[in-house]
Each structure stands twice: as structure tokens, then as C-alpha cells.
Amino acid sequence: MNLKALFNINYFKENIRKSKGLLAFLLGIIPLLNIIYLIILITSKKSNLLYLNNLSIITYIGIIFIPLALSITLFGFVFKRKSVDFIMSKPINRKTIFITNTIGGILILLIFSLINTLIFGLFSLIFNSITIPFALLIDYFILWFISYTFIFVVINLAISLTGNLITSLVVLLLIVLIVPYFNIVNNLIEESSSKANYVTCNNDDCKPTEYYCYGDTSCEEHLKNNEYRLYYNEKMSYKFIAPLSIANEDLYNNISIIKMIILSIIYGFVGYLTFKKRKMENNETSFKSNKIHQLIKGLTLIPICFITYVIIISTDTIGWLISVVGIIIYSFVYDLITRKEITRPLKTIIISLIIFICFYSLYYLKFDVLLKDSKAINNINSITYKEMEITDKKTINYILKSILTRTSNQYSYNDLMTFETDNKLYKVDASINEELSLYLNNLLNNWQKENSYNFNYQKVDYIIYNNSSIPITNKIKKLLNENKNNINEFNYSNLEESEKIYIYSYQNHKYEELIIPIKLSQELYNEIIIYQNNQFINLLEKTTYKPYYQLQPYDNNIFTEEQYNIFNYVINSNKNAFIDYLKNNNQVTMTEESLNVVVYFNETYTVTISNPEKFKEEFLKYQEKVKDEKEYINLINSYKNIESYE
Amino acid sequence: MIEINNLSKTFNRQDYVLENLNCQIKDKAIYGLVGANGAGKSTLLRIINSIYQADTGTVLIDGQNVYDNESLKQEMAFVPDDLFFYPSYTLMDMAQFYKALYKKFDMNYVINTANVLKLNINAKISSFSKGMKRQCALICALATNAKYLFFDETFDGLDPVVRKYFKKLLSEAMSKNDTTIIMTSHNLRELEDICDNLGLLYKGNILFESDIDTLKTNMYKVQISLKEDFNKKTFKKLKILSYKKVGSVATIIIDENGFNSKEYLESLNPVILDYLPLTLEEVFIYQMEALGYEFESVI
Numbered sequence: 001m002n003l004k005a006l007f008n009i010n011y012f013k014e015n016i017r018k019s020k021g022l023l024a025f026l027l028g029i030i031p032l033l034n035i036i037y038l039i040i041l042i043t044s045k046k047s048n049l050l051y052l053n054n055l056s057i058i059t060y061i062g063i064i065f066i067p068l069a070l071s072i073t074l075f076g077f078v079f080k081r082k083s084v085d086f087i088m089s090k091p092i093n094r095k096t097i098f099i100t101n102t103i104g105g106i107l108i109l110l111i112f113s114l115i116n117t118l119i120f121g122l123f124s125l126i127f128n129s130i131t132i133p134f135a136l137l138i139d140y141f142i143l144w145f146i147s148y149t150f151i152f153v154v155i156n157l158a159i160s161l162t163g164n165l166i167t168s169l170v171v172l173l174l175i176v177l178i179v180p181y182f183n184i185v186n187n188l189i190e191e192s193s194s195k196a197n198y199v200t201c202n203n204d205d206c207k208p209t210e211y212y213c214y215g216d217t218s219c220e221e222h223l224k225n226n227e228y229r230l231y232y233n234e235k236m237s238y239k240f241i242a243p244l245s246i247a248n249e250d251l252y253n254n255i256s257i258i259k260m261i262i263l264s265i266i267y268g269f270v271g272y273l274t275f276k277k278r279k280m281e282n283n284e285t286s287f288k289s290n291k292i293h294q295l296i297k298g299l300t301l302i303p304i305c306f307i308t309y310v311i312i313i314s315t316d317t318i319g320w321l322i323s324v325v326g327i328i329i330y331s332f333v334y335d336l337i338t339r340k341e342i343t344r345p346l347k348t349i350i351i352s353l354i355i356f357i358c359f360y361s362l363y364y365l366k367f368d369v370l371l372k373d374s375k376a377i378n379n380i381n382s383i384t385y386k387e388m389e390i391t392d393k394k395t396i397n398y399i400l401k402s403i404l405t406r407t408s409n410q411y412s413y414n415d416l417m418t419f420e421t422d423n424k425l426y427k428v429d430a431s432i433n434e435e436l437s438l439y440l441n442n443l444l445n446n447w448q449k450e451n452s453y454n455f456n457y458q459k460v461d462y463i464i465y466n467n468s469s470i471p472i473t474n475k476i477k478k479l480l481n482e483n484k485n486n487i488n489e490f491n492y493s494n495l496e497e498s499e500k501i502y503i504y505s506y507q508n509h510k511y512e513e514l515i516i517p518i519k520l521s522q523e524l525y526n527e528i529i530i531y532q533n534n535q536f537i538n539l540l541e542k543t544t545y546k547p548y549y550q551l552q553p554y555d556n557n558i559f560t561e562e563q564y565n566i567f568n569y570v571i572n573s574n575k576n577a578f579i580d581y582l583k584n585n586n587q588v589t590m591t592e593e594s595l596n597v598v599v600y601f602n603e604t605y606t607v608t609i610s611n612p613e614k615f616k617e618e619f620l621k622y623q624e625k626v627k628d629e630k631e632y633i634n635l636i637n638s639y640k641n642i643e644s645y646e
Numbered sequence: 647m648i649e650i651n652n653l654s655k656t657f658n659r660q661d662y663v664l665e666n667l668n669c670q671i672k673d674k675a676i677y678g679l680v681g682a683n684g685a686g687k688s689t690l691l692r693i694i695n696s697i698y699q700a701d702t703g704t705v706l707i708d709g710q711n712v713y714d715n716e717s718l719k720q721e722m723a724f725v726p727d728d729l730f731f732y733p734s735y736t737l738m739d740m741a742q743f744y745k746a747l748y749k750k751f752d753m754n755y756v757i758n759t760a761n762v763l764k765l766n767i768n769a770k771i772s773s774f775s776k777g778m779k780r781q782c783a784l785i786c787a788l789a790t791n792a793k794y795l796f797f798d799e800t801f802d803g804l805d806p807v808v809r810k811y812f813k814k815l816l817s818e819a820m821s822k823n824d825t826t827i828i829m830t831s832h833n834l835r836e837l838e839d840i841c842d843n844l845g846l847l848y849k850g851n852i853l854f855e856s857d858i859d860t861l862k863t864n865m866y867k868v869q870i871s872l873k874e875d876f877n878k879k880t881f882k883k884l885k886i887l888s889y890k891k892v893g894s895v896a897t898i899i900i901d902e903n904g905f906n907s908k909e910y911l912e913s914l915n916p917v918i919l920d921y922l923p924l925t926l927e928e929v930f931i932y933q934m935e936a937l938g939y940e941f942e943s944v945i
Contacts, residue, residue: 005716010746018732018743082730088697089726090747091719281657281698 008096012104019073026062026069027112031119033058038123041130046603047469049131049462049504051511052251055120055140067152068169070108074101075159084280098275102156102268106149113145128471133461133506143252150260150267151176157271160278167286167296167338174299175267181303189367190233198227198376199419201404205397208404227376228404232419232428234375252509286338294348297334298355304330305359309367312360327356377421384418385440387513388447395443402436403428410434445492452514453488455505457481462504465518465528466596467604468535470501476527483521490517498552498596501528518590525590529608533586536599536607540579543601546572552596558612563619565639569632571597574622581618582607647673648694648794648826653703654850655689663689665850667703671828671843674820678837679830680930681847687830688727690847691796694828695724707794720749721793725783727802727830737767737782741789750791759785759815763808777803784812788819795819797829801836813840838926846930854933861929864902870911871895871918883910887932899924899932 016023037058041048048054077083087097117137124132151172158171201207208228213219219229282288287296308323315322331352335342342348383390383399390396399417412433419426432440457480463470470476480503495517503514519525540547549571551564559567571578588594588610595612599605609615626632648671655664663686671677681687692698694705696713705712712718731740737760745751760767763781765774771782780803787795795816801809817840819825831837837844838858845855865887871894872880878889881898884907888899895918900907911919924932 008747014743014746017739018735080730082726082728085692085697085724085726085728086730089692089695089719089722089724091716091722092747093714093716093719095714096716279699281692 005096006099007103008092008100011092011096012100015074015101016104016108022069023073023108026066027108027115030058030062030066030112031115033061034116034119035123038119038127038130042123042127044602047129047131049464049469049511050120050124050136052136052139052143052509055132055136056144056251059116059140059144063147063151064172066112067105067109067148068155068172070105071152071155071159072165074105075156076165078159078278078280079164079283081281081283084283088280094276094278095272098156098160098272102153102271105152105156109148109152110145113141113148116144117141131462131469135506139252139509142257146257146260146264150264153264153268153271157267157274160271160274162287163282163285164338170296170300170338174296178299178302185306186234197230197232198222199230199380199400199404200225200227200376200378201400202226203397205394206400206404208401208406210405210407212406222376225376230377230404230428232377232426234424234426250510254509285340290343293339294351297331297338298351300334301327301330301352301355302359305356306363308356309360309363313367323356323360324353327352377419377426379421380419381422382420384420385415386444388444390443398439399430399436402433402439403430405433407433413437441493448492448515449487449490451512452516453484455484455503455512455514457484457503459505459507460503461506461511463528464502464504465500466498466532466598466606468532468606470528470531473527476524479521479524479527480516483524486520487517490519492517522590526588529588530586532605533582533588533607536597536605537579537582537586539599539601539605540575540582545601547599547601547605550598550600552598552606558595558616559619561643562636562639563623566623566632566635567597567619569635570619570622570626573626573629573632577618577622581615582609585610585614647671647708648828649704649706650690650694651704651706653690653693653705654701655686655693655698656701662850664693664700667851669845669852669855671826673826674824675842676816676820676827676829676840678841678844679828679847680832680834680837680844681830685847686850687847688798691724691726691798691828691830695719695722695796697724722796723748723787723790723792723794724796725780725787725798725800727799729779729783731771731779731782733772735771736769737765737771737785740771740782740786741767744786744790748790748792752789752791755789756785759788763811775803777805777808780804781808781812784815788815791819791823793823793825795825795827797827799831800829801831801833809836816840834927834930835925844926844930846934858926861926861933862924865924865929865932866900866902866907867922867924867928868898868900868907868911869895869918869920869922870898870916872914872916880914881911888935899928 041050077087088094092100117140120132120140121134121137124130124137154175155168155172158168158175162168162171207226211223211228213223222228279288287293304327308319308326311323312319328349331348332342332345335348380396380400381391383396390399410433412431414429415432417428417430419428457477460472460477460480463472463476492515495515499518501516501518503516504511505514506512518528549568551559551567553564588608592610593612594608594610595615597607597609648669650667650669650671653664653667654662656662663684667686667690679687679690689698693700694707694712696715696719699713707718707722710718712722732743735743737756741751741753741756745753757767760782763785765778765781765785771779774782780801784797784800787797801812804812816825816827820827829837829841841858843855843857844861846853876896877891878886881889884898884905885901885903886898887901888897890897908921
């Protein structure tokens with residue numbers, strides 16, 4: 001196969017050259033904004049573990065307009081007769097034009113995506129305060145390159161089908177947004193309904209021990225079929241084009257990526273055939289065929305009719321009038337914008353009103369008829385609670401039994417769980433009693449331990465202790481790995497916040513979060529505490545500002561309430577002595593008592609001080625030095641006043 | 647040779663812009679295509695240049711179908727009536743665009759011709775006058791060294807001096823590359839000077855075509871007066887396209903078609919016998935009248 005016949009590099013170069021300024025601006029604006037975003041993050045001085053959503057903030061903005069601008073640059077000539085004459089009379093055939101522009105456009109998007117990925121990668125390498133795991137960079141690159149390419153291919157198809165820019169934009173939006181639109185509307189319907197649903201329990205393992213309908217006939221009817229009341233919303237799993245769904249929870253999912261790739265190939269092929277057969281005389285109007293024009297206009301009425309539905313249900317008769325007039329005006333405005341003329345106005349009105357009635361009826365059916373039917377879930381395959389997935393049938397039945405049991409005199413709280421059946425997800429507002437709470441916490445404890453034990457510590461991307469990040473060294477990785485057997489000695493439910501280190505690892509397109517007890521081993525404890533203490537000391541030595549010192553609540557009653565209140569003033573007045581004390585007492589032992597002092601300076605800096613009683617003596621010396629200072633006296637007096645008032 | 651066979655094109659599935667059009671244009675000739683507005687001249691040129699696809703019929707050049715034929719289009723250059731230039735492009739930029747696509751494109755030709763015409767090749771074309779823009783388009787088309795050149799309203803906007811210069815360039819191109827040129831114009835006088843053949847397009851079809859020499863040598867305008875009274879029947883041996891008599895002098899348009907009219911008319915001992923040359927416009931008018939068309943509705 002002659003590659004030159006498919007991809008004419010000269011034509012492509014010239015095509016790009018003619019719009020190089022515009023392209024440079026459009027393709028440069030996103031990387032530039034990304035750089036500004038990263039600089040803002042760096043200057044905030046906080047350590048940042050970046051998620052895919054963080055990396056995508058700016059890139060998201062360009063999802064439509066960058067591919068659109070690129071597509072118009074390459075294919076926009078078809079919208080004007082003059083440019084059609086110019087290009088189509090040149091010695092290049094339609095196949096070569098389409099393939100050259102499509103492949104060339106994809107290459108530009110590839111470079112564009114690489115530039116963005118490189119920017120993130122370089123910033124992550126150069127600046128310690130930004131953490132972007134390599135796997136996340138790859139995900140970012142794949143997600144956005146494929147998403148941009150998908151939109152680009154769809155726009156090319158839309159341009160091949162239509163005769164002007166505005167209509168191609170309408171076609172583009174219909175192709176890419178119609179499924180997300182239904183997803184959003186469906187979720188809106190589900191979330192706006194607060195009706196009771198049911199769950200089917202046919203065996204004693206999940207049947208509630210106590211259950212009352214309080215005279216509700218519907219509830220009694222369901223009870224006959226072993227259906228018990230459960231509050232939930234159906235969660236429509238959205239895996240079409242993830243970057244286009246506003247309400248999408250996981251931006252990256254493999255199904256979405258595969259769908260976009262397959263659809264890009266299909267749309268690309270359809271676009272190619274359409275372009276080859278395109279009637280080049282069809283320009284400066286929407287479609288050659290009036291029937292297709294009416295069809296596309298009709299499809300645009302789907303979201304418009306949702307608005308009219310909302311108007312009608314909230315205003316009644318006047319709503320109908322507003323809607324009918326609105327639809328007619330919309331119809332004419334659409335014709336004027338896309339065709340620059342209104343042909344057969346009466347026919348246009350009739351068609352638009354018929355479509356309006358049809359779509360209105362569909363919304364009415366969905367909202368007011370189908371919504372009234374309560375549903376009953378069958379066959380729960382899994383329950384997800386705080387990211388812990390439970391698939392064991394016995395456990396599922398136990399949880400269900402507990403949730404469904406209604407005991408009026410028992411303390412309970414509500415929490416969210418996700419139930420998954422064969423093909424659907426349900427967001428359940430579960431009532432959790434004390435017994436179930438203990439049971440779930442125990443499950444969570446064991447699940448976390450198991451995760452921690454099975455975790456590959458070579459893949460750690462980020463560690464947080466006391467709200468600040470800890471650099472990942474091979475030593476820490478080794479210590480975590482070597483001591484993971486000790487995890488069983490800890491009860492996670494009893495761990496204080498200052499006893500937990502949080503470990504993040506980007507795996508399977510998301511961060512896995514692990515909680516590890518810092519006292520897993522003395523060496524690990526030392527490694528982390530001494531690093532944090534040194535950070536704290538460095539900050540105090542370098543800063544010219546006056547930080548705010550706070551003694552962390554400490555339950556051994558070594559420090560009085562008054563000393564907690566004057567702590568900041570006393571330490572600030574004895575800053576150098578305090579630094580010296582910290583330097584000379586930087587050894588910590590995990591078996592001994594310790595206390596924490598925190599300063600807030602963009603980020604939280606914590607110092608762990610061993611032997612609290614010794615530090616108390618040191619503190620009393622500081623206090624002695626400042627006891628005659630006016631400000632200190634005022635502080636003491638104001639504290640005493642508050643105390644006496646209380 | 648360009649062969650157009652049973653070519654039809656409609657834009658709305660009802661009214662045909664071109665309908666069963668058949669035509670042959672021989673090589674190394676300049677073919678002038680005339681016709682009223684909406685006669686289909688531009689559409690025909692767009693189909694020949696495979697901008698539009700014909701509904702039915704074929705256009706063959708040197709025996710090959712032109713539609714989407716990349717290699718054949720290397721030998722074709724088209725200058726439409728409504729010119730297109732990329733925004734902010736200079737003549738040099740446009741020439742580079744052509745060079746990227748036409749293998750035989752001659753950049754020196756562009757530079758030299760622009761020099762002669764005093765066109766600044768580095769100035770933005772958008773700042774040029776209408777005539778200068780057309781000069782740019784014509785220069786680029788001629789620099790392709792294509793074997794077939796198609797010009798729609800070729801000299802529209804050019805001043806007489808430049809027009810004459812381009813006619814010279816067209817002649818040079820013909821002799822250098824054996825070029826075949828098809829051009830449309832409303833101005834018959836303009837085509838008269840340069841075309842070898844003329845075709846009249848009317849309602850989507852070629853009404854008639856002929857080479858200009860034949861048209862001019864076969865038709866004469868004669869003013870005649872005889873001693874005795876006379877009328878049209880007196881000249882029944884002649885093929886008369888038009889006959890008008892004012893007083894004793896008649897003005898007759900004769901299509902000789904091999905017949906020696908002068909000898910015949912002299913044998914009638916005329917008092918006045920003047921043979922006057924016909925302009926191409928007049929030739930067309932009388933031909934059309936002879937074919938039964940109202941001239942005003944055609945041209």
C-alpha cells in the first residue's frame with residue numbers, strides 16, 4: 001500500500017501552516033494553564049498528592065473546543081464554497097484528504113497530550129511538593145489522548161455530515177452528550193425520589209427479627225412476597241465516555257476507554273465514508289435534506305422538553321402556554337441559525353409540537369408513572385461499605401437482616417452502602433445499630449489488616465503522618481515490608497490519629513489507601529518521627545514569621561489548662577531555647593510516652609517530644625522568664641476571667 | 647481530449663442544472679464556454695474538476711475518469727469565479743501551497759511573473775485589489791504547468807493591459823505545454839480574441855459549438871439594394887439567418903456553408919452590395935435566432 005496515497009505530508013504541513021498561530025494558541029493554552037496551576041500548587045508550599053481529577057481540571061476545559069478548533073482547521077473548508085473550490089480542485093483525492101487530516105489531527109493531539117503529561121512529569125520530578133505517580137501520568141495520558149481523539153473523530157464525522165459549523169456542533173453534542181444526558185436525568189429522577197423501595201428476602205438468614213408496616217397497605221402487600229422496606233436510589237453505572245459525564249465518580253475506567261476506542265474507529269470509518277460521498281455543494285446550510293434537518297432539530301428538543309416538563313409540572317396551565325410558545329420560538333430560531341431561513345413555517349410548527357408532545361409524554365411516563373412503582377432488589381451479590389467489598393453470602397445476609405430489623409428503642413445511625421445485584425448498583429441509606437456497627441468495624445479492621453499484609457510496599461507513592469508527607473525512601477519501604485507481620489498485633493479501631501501513617505499507592509487506576517500503625521517497629525517509628533522533628537526544627541530556624549504553636553491535647557494531666565492557653569506565647573518568647581531543646585532531645589522511643597507540638601504554616605508541622613515531664617520542666621523555665629511581661633500577664637488574666645465566667 | 651458523456655446534475659432532485667450534456671473538447675485548444683447566468687457553466691467546470699460529483703454521466707480526460715483522480719488532477723488547474731486565499735497568506739505562501747501539491751509547479755515562474763506585474767509576493771493578498779487577487783490566482787494556476795487549465799470568468803476585474811498580458815501568457819503556456827484551456831465568460835468579445843472553439847450552454851446543455859474561424863468565415867452580414875423591387879424570396883438560393891429591409895436597402899445575414907454567396911449576389915446586378923464583418927456576439931445572436939431562441943433570454 002502506498003503510504004503517500006493515504007497520508008500526504010505536504011498537504012498536511014500546508015494545512016497546519018495556514019492556521020499555525022491559532023493552533024499554537026489553542027494547543028498551547030492548556031499546557032500553559034497547567035503550568036500556572038502547578039505553580040500555584042507549588043507556591044502553596046503544601047505537599048500535594050495529585051489525583052487524576054486534579055491533573056484533569058484544566059485539560060477538561062479543552063475537551064470540546066481543542067478538538068473542535070483542530071477539526072475546523074483541517075476540515076472547515078467544506079463549509080464555504082470558495083474553499084471547497086480551492087481544495088477539492090487540487091491534485092489530492094477525498095480519501096487522502098480525510099485520512100491525512102484525521103491521522104495528522106490525531107498526531108497533533110498525541111503531541112498535545114505528551115506535552116501535558118511531560119509538564120506534569122517534570123514538575124513532579126523537580127518539585128518535591130508535588131507527587132504524581134508514573135502510573136497516574138500514564139493514565140492521564142491515555143485518558144485524555146483517547147478522549148480528545150474521540151471528540152476529534154466525532155467532530156470530523158459531524159462536519160462530513162453537515163453543511164455549516166453550527167449544525168456540526170449540534171450533531172457533535174448530540175452524539176457525545178445524549179447518553180450522559182440520560183444518565184444525569186436518570187440519576188436526577190432517582191435522587192429526587194424519596195420513596196420507599198424494597199428488598200426481597202426469602203430465607204431466614206436475612207429476614208428481620210422485628211418488622212412493622214404500621215398500617216401501610218403497600219408495605220403489607222410487599223411483605224406477603226417477602227419484600228422488606230429499604231431506602232435506596234438506583235445508581236446508573238456510567239461507563240460510556242467518562243470525561244463527558246459531570247457526575248461521574250471515576251474519571252478513568254477501562255470500559256469507558258475501550259468504548260471510546262471502538263467508537264472512534266467506528267465513527268472514523270463512518271466519517272471517512274461520509275466524506276467520500278459528501279456532496280460538496282452542500283455548504284452554508286444545515287443539511288441538504290429537510291427531513292434530516294427536522295430529525296436533528298427534533299433530537300435537540302430532548303433536553304428542551306425536559307425544561308418544559310419542569311415548567312409544566314410547576315406552573316400548570318400557564319406552563320403549557322409558555323412551553324408551546326417556547327417550542328415554536330426555539331424551532332424558528334434553530335432554523336434561522338442553522339439554515340438562515342424559515343421554510344414552511346406551518347409544517348415546522350406542527351412537527352415541533354408533535355415532537356414536544358412525544359418527549360413530554362416520555363418524561364411524564366418516566367417521572368410520574370414509572371416512578372410511582374416501588375422496586376424490589378433481588379440477589380445481592382456484594383455490599384460495599386467504606387471501600388470494603390463484602391461478597392460472602394452469609395455476611396451479606398447478616399448485614400441485611402440487621403438493617404431491615406426495626407427496633408424503635410435501639411440506638412442507630414444511618415450510613416451509605418452500595419448494593420450490587422447482577423447488573424445494577426444501588427445506593428442504600430442503611431440504618432446501622434450498635435451491634436451492626438461493631439460487626440462492621442471488626443470486618444473493616446480485619447480487611448485493613450489483610451490489605452496491609454498483602455500490600456506490595458515497593459509500590460508506595462505517598463506517605464502521610466500527622467498531616468504532613470514523609471519522603472519515600474528504600475529504607476522506609478524495606479521497614480514496612482519487613483515488619484508487616486506485626487500488623488496483627490494492632491487493633492485498628494483503637495488507633496489514635498497520631499498512631500497512624502497513611503500510605504497511598506496508585507494501582508489499578510486509583511489510589512489505594514492503607515493505614516499502618518506507626519509503632520510497627522522502633523526503626524520505622526524513629527525514621528518517621530526524626531524526619532518530622534527535623535522538618536519542624538528547620539522551619540523554626542528559617543522562618544521569619546511568628547508561627548502559632550499548639551500543644552496537642554495530652555491526657556496525662558502534666559500540663560494545666562492555663563499552660564495550654566499560654567503555650568504559644570511562651571514558646572514564641574523562648575524560640576531559640578525551644579529549638580535547642582528539640583535538637584538535644586531528638587531521640588524518641590515508641591514504648592515511652594511522648595507529646596506533640598504543632599505549628600500551622602501553610603502545612604501542619606508536628607514535633608514529637610519524648611519524656612513529657614522533662615519537657616514540662618523546660619517549659620516552666622520558659623514560663624519563668626516571661627512571667628513579668630505585660631502581654632503574658634494580660635494573657636493569664638484574660639484566661640482567668642474566662643474561667644471565672646464559666 | 648476532454649469527453650463529457652450524458653452528464654447530469656441536479657441540486658434539488660427536480661431542476662437539472664446540467665441535463666444529458668455531451669461534449670468533446672479537443673487538445674491544444676482554447677475552448678470558450680458561454681451562457682446566461684445559471685446556465686450551468688460553473689457547475690460544469692466544478693464537475694470536470696471533480697469538486698462536485700455528477701448524478702449521472704462521465705467526464706473523461708485522456709480516456710480516464712476525472713472524478714477523484716489524483717494523478718489526472720496533477721495535470722489540471724482550476725481558477726474559480728469566486729477566489730479563495732487563506733487569510734494572511736502572501737502570494738509566496740499561496741505558491742508554496744501549490745508547490746506542495748503540484749509536482750511540476752514552477753516557483754520561478756511565479757516570482758518572475760509577479761515581478762513583471764509589479765505584485766509584491768510578500769504582501770498579504772487580503773490587502774490586494776480584486777484584479778490583483780485574480781492575477782495571483784492566474785499566476786499560480788499557470789505555474790502548475792498543468793496540461794488542462796480551467797478558468798471561470800477568467801479576466802473578471804483585470805485591466806486591459808494586464809488582460810492582454812495574461813492572454814499572452816496563455817498562448818505561451820499552450821505552445822510550451824500543449825495546454826488545453828477551458829474558460830467561461832459573459833463577454834463574448836473577450837473570448838473572440840483568444841478562443842479557438844466556442845460552446846453555448848443553455849439550460850444545462852450545449853446548444854451548439856463551433857470553432858471561431860468557421861463561425862466567422864461562414865457567416866456574413868450583407869447590405870444589398872437591387873434596381874427592381876425585391877424581397878426575401880428573391881434570395882431563396884441563400885441560407886438566410888436574418889433578413890431586414892429598410893427602404894430599398896436590405897440587411898441580410900447569410901450562412902454560406904460552402905455556397906459562394908458573393909458570386910450569386912453579383913449575378914443579380916445589385917446597386918449596393920457590401921460585405922460587412924460580423925462580431926462574435928452577432929454571430930451568436932443570429933445563430934440563436936435561427937435556432938428559434940429569443941436571444942435576450944439566452945445571453
